Amino acid sequence: xxxxxxxxxxxxxxxxxxxxxxxxxxxxxxxxxxxxxxxxxxxxxxxxxxxxxxxxxxxxxxxxxxxxxxxxxxxxxxxxxxxxxxxxxxxxxxxxxxxxxxxxxxxxxxxxxxxxxxxxxxxxxxxxxxxxxxxxxxxxxxxxxxxxxxxxxxxxxxxxxxxxxxxxxxxxxxxxxxxxxxxxxxxxxxxxxxxxxxxxxxxxxxxxxxxxxxxxxxxxxxxxxxxxxxxxxxxxxxxxxxxxxxxxxxxxxxxxxxxxxxxxxxxxxxxxxxxxxxxxxxxxxxxxxxxxxxxxxxxxxxxxxxxxxxxxxxxxxxxxxxxxxxxxxxxxx
Amino acid sequence: xxxxxxxxxxxxxxxxxxxxxxxxxxxxxxxxxxxxxxxxxxxxxxxxxxxxxxxxxxxxxxxxxxxxxxxxxxxxxxxxxxxxxxxxxxxxxxxxxxxxxxxxxxxxxxxxxxxxxxxxxxxxxxxxxxxxxxxxxxxxxxxxxxxxxxxxxxxxxxxxxxxxxxxxxxxxxxxxxxxxxxxxxxxxxxxxxxxxxxxxxxxxxxxxxxxxxxxxxxxxxxxxxxxxxxxxxxxxxxxxxxxxxxxxxxxxxxxxxxxxxxxxxxxxxxxxxxxxxxxxxxxxxxxxxxxxxxxxxxxxxxxxxxxxxxxxxxx
Numbered sequence: 001x002x003x004x005x006x007x008x009x010x011x012x013x014x015x016x017x018x019x020x021x022x023x024x025x026x027x028x029x030x031x032x033x034x035x036x037x038x039x040x041x042x043x044x045x046x047x048x049x050x051x052x053x054x055x056x057x058x059x060x061x062x063x064x065x066x067x068x069x070x071x072x073x074x075x076x077x078x079x080x081x082x083x084x085x086x087x088x089x090x091x092x093x094x095x096x097x098x099x100x101x102x103x104x105x106x107x108x109x110x111x112x113x114x115x116x117x118x119x120x121x122x123x124x125x126x127x128x129x130x131x132x133x134x135x136x137x138x139x140x141x142x143x144x145x146x147x148x149x150x151x152x153x154x155x156x157x158x159x160x161x162x163x164x165x166x167x168x169x170x171x172x173x174x175x176x177x178x179x180x181x182x183x184x185x186x187x188x189x190x191x192x193x194x195x196x197x198x199x200x201x202x203x204x205x206x207x208x209x210x211x212x213x214x215x216x217x218x219x220x221x222x223x224x225x226x227x228x229x230x231x232x233x234x235x236x237x238x239x240x241x242x243x244x245x246x247x248x249x250x251x252x253x254x255x256x257x258x259x260x261x262x263x264x265x266x267x268x269x270x271x272x273x274x275x276x277x278x279x280x281x282x283x284x285x286x287x288x289x290x291x292x293x294x295x296x297x298x299x300x301x302x303x304x305x306x307x308x309x310x311x312x313x314x315x316x317x318x319x320x321x322x323x324x325x326x327x328x329x330x331x332x333x
Numbered sequence: 334x335x336x337x338x339x340x341x342x343x344x345x346x347x348x349x350x351x352x353x354x355x356x357x358x359x360x361x362x363x364x365x366x367x368x369x370x371x372x373x374x375x376x377x378x379x380x381x382x383x384x385x386x387x388x389x390x391x392x393x394x395x396x397x398x399x400x401x402x403x404x405x406x407x408x409x410x411x412x413x414x415x416x417x418x419x420x421x422x423x424x425x426x427x428x429x430x431x432x433x434x435x436x437x438x439x440x441x442x443x444x445x446x447x448x449x450x451x452x453x454x455x456x457x458x459x460x461x462x463x464x465x466x467x468x469x470x471x472x473x474x475x476x477x478x479x480x481x482x483x484x485x486x487x488x489x490x491x492x493x494x495x496x497x498x499x500x501x502x503x504x505x506x507x508x509x510x511x512x513x514x515x516x517x518x519x520x521x522x523x524x525x526x527x528x529x530x531x532x533x534x535x536x537x538x539x540x541x542x543x544x545x546x547x548x549x550x551x552x553x554x555x556x557x558x559x560x561x562x563x564x565x566x567x568x569x570x571x572x573x574x575x576x577x578x579x580x581x582x583x584x585x586x587x588x589x590x591x592x593x594x595x596x597x598x599x600x601x602x603x604x605x606x607x608x609x610x611x612x613x614x615x616x617x618x619x620x621x622x623x624x625x626x627x628x629x630x631x632x633x634x635x636x637x638x639x640x641x642x643x644x645x646x647x648x
Binding site: 034040068069238 | 450547
């Protein structure tokens with residue numbers, strides 16, 4: 001069912017929603033970009049519909065809402081383990097089609113790939129999606145290539161046009177909030193074409209490991225890890241045990257995002273590091289996104305949001321790498 | 334030919350090697366201009382000069398080979414450049430009203446450079462606005478970060494951009510890019526404790542390198558912009574030296590006020606018998622001592638809570 005409302009009417013509804021839900025959305029952080037006097041768009045709790053940045057692609061994906069960057073799993077004393085308090089308030093996330101697809105990939109890893117991850121599940125099951133429409137394909141996007149440009153997996157769809165909001169309700173629960181809205185046909189339109197195409201090679205196999213194609217990345221990549229931290233599907237973490245300074249018998253165990261591009265990711269006890277070369281790391285990442293994951297789950301991990309390309313300070317393009325692989329497989333290079 | 338060279342020099346022209354020929358000096362505060370002004374300068378150089386243009390060490394232009402008798406015409410031709418660059422003028426079509434206080438130079442700043450912590454050009458223009466025209470010999474340069482590409486430490490006033498890095502430990506993934514980089518490129522102000530970064534404010538020079546290296550934006554810049562004000566550096570035949578730190582973590586407004594106050598101090602203490610009425614500010618400070626200088630320039634200056642000022646400078 002669809003509705004249209006003006007901004008003031010919606011603000012009242014938003015107040016009601018906030019009683020039930022913590023709302024997360026892309027937000028503009030003024031002067032918080034990497035460079036001086038530049039802005040940052042990333043996810044944060046929002047308190048007003050006007051806090052939402054509808055027009056720009058967020059620099060970081062929404063994954064940090066479900067998969068906190070630093071998460072304390074438990075506190076410990078000498079003889080006791082305590083779990084941190086858990087806020088059971090439900091969560092609404094405003095996000096785009098590709099990002100909804102990205103969460104599906106995280107679900108696959110955290111919920112269906114062997115045992116269920118308890119910490120992930122209890123956050124994840126509180127979450128409902130509010131779809132945002134892409135008015136245009138952004139720079140570096142290649143969602144169409146990865147079949148993530150469309151989705152039906154959302155509870156609400158909200159589009160803002162000036163001071164009017166158009167809302168599609170897919171989940172009955174939300175109808176009660178919208179009794180004042182004017183009925184209207186509302187449905188999202190999806191991106192049908194991107195400027196960038198990524199041709200994922202069909203007959204890819206691990207013989208590509210030996211291709212010289214990876215070599216250039218050994219010198220180009222600086223192993224900063226931005227491609228991983230901005231990615232909506234990278235879900236690797238590491239564990240950190242902290243012993244409090246004032247009493248080293250107490251502390252906490254945290255899990256924190258990890259990056260397969262950063263030094264130390266493959267370091268083992270004894271100091272051996274089996275992917276020291278940055279070309280090898282690039283290969284590992286690319287193959288995970290367009291080969292390994294697919295082998296196990298039947299679809300590709302990469303959703304084509306292009307954030308890794310947006311963020312790379314060395315202008316390394318993931319989609320271009322995929323296209324090069326395609327050419328290698330076809331024998332064109 | 335009867336030319337008052339004192340007036341000619343104040344009018345930003347130069348007495349050159351070649352008798353009867355002068356060079357017009359064009360100031361470009363902040364070193365950044367719309368390209369269209371180059372065409373105007375080209376026309377002047379080709380019509381009145383010898384067809385060449387010198388890019389000066391202070392980011393201005395000098396048009397050589399102009400006949401001294403053409404000065405009034407050149408001044409008229411320069412009018413749109415002077416106006417377009419917002420230079421304070423006393424009466425239109427008479428060129429620059431002073432030349433003692435030099436062009437305020439600036440590195441490219443955060444218009445372009447990823448390291449810069451502020452817009453050097455717009456700050457330079459604000460300073461130009463309050464100090465020009467003035468006959469006293471004062472050199473000012475602004476640089477976006479402690480790399481000091483403009484060599485601000487060779488100036489009477491060097492303004493070096495700083496940011497106070499803000500750290501959100503929650504966003505830190507412990508990659509140590511900031512810690513390693515600070516050690517290698519800056520001052521080793523960051524250490525790694527319990528998998529998170531710790532900043533030593535005493536050592537931090539506010540360069541913002543950590544912000545540039547952070548893959549999760551755990552480090553961001555402060556909303557407030559800070560500066561390091563270094564003073565009384567100089568080149569020259571007599572006793573050249575590097576400028577020394579006067580105030581760090583200082584704000585824009587205070588810097589402008591200090592520079593303004595410096596002119597009052599010069600007025601009071603300049604050697605009245607100096608040749609050509611010209612004495613470089615640094616030598617005046619040498620004579621009166623730093624404490625007297627400090628007393629004068631801090632009048633009505635309200636430093637922010639974070640500002641740290643040195644007690645004395647031993648050049």
